[in-house]
Amino acid sequence: MPSDVFGVLANPVRRRLLESLRDGPRSTGELAGMFELGRPAVSEHLAVLRAAGLVREEPRGRHRFYHLEPARLAEVSEWLHPFEHYWKQRLDALSDLLDEDNET
Amino acid sequence: MPSDVFGVLANPVRRRLLESLRDGPRSTGELAGMFELGRPAVSEHLAVLRAAGLVREEPRGRHRFYHLEPARLAEVSEWLHPFEHYWKQRLDALSDLLDEDNET
DNA sequence: TCGATGCGTCGGAGATTGTTGACGCGTCGG
């Protein structure tokens, strides 16, 4: 039960769950059908995502729909930012070498 | 031995190692001194970072200096990008809501 | 050459994580 966002994203199933939810809310069974995993496993992953505040659940009849709540992903983006400057500097130097008469 | 970048970043010690290396290359012992961890543990973490291509090692006498190699962090940034658009939109909508009415 | 230093690596103990099957609870259709 990783409570920190980085730990949550370390699992590929959880990343794919978040990607799927970008297209709109999905029910548990719908999400579980996308993986070759048992439904309890997917349910656990959804619980982890929920505990981390990355999804919100909306009970609807006997289904439970999960909505994307990507606000906490900003923590990752902020951690990444100081490095971004570094690698973009390198990429810029590279593209300067590749085409010198093009400018953006 | 997580080989994927997300798994590597899941560990707080490895994240702090990368942060330290932003200020310039450091030797193993220098890095190990920053943590309340044994040197073998730090050495293992550095091996993980190296296997993921996030650091480069430069042997120098009996020391081994580690350099930051943040290029692969771009994978995380790229994965994050589609969500970034989403959460910035949500934050704007949130401030709009705060202006007119409140409700729990 | 010899001892000390800096480091990686191996084996194993302990903790954490991932997955499954079985079960219970609420909801819908007849």
Added chain:
DNA sequence: CCGACGCGTCAACAATCTCCGACGCATCGA
């Protein structure tokens, strides 16, 4: 009212991570 459905949760096992002490290898200083 009753059986089927969708779902979460629990106990338990398997796999993975993390850490340490012990060891070996290369390098430096004397």
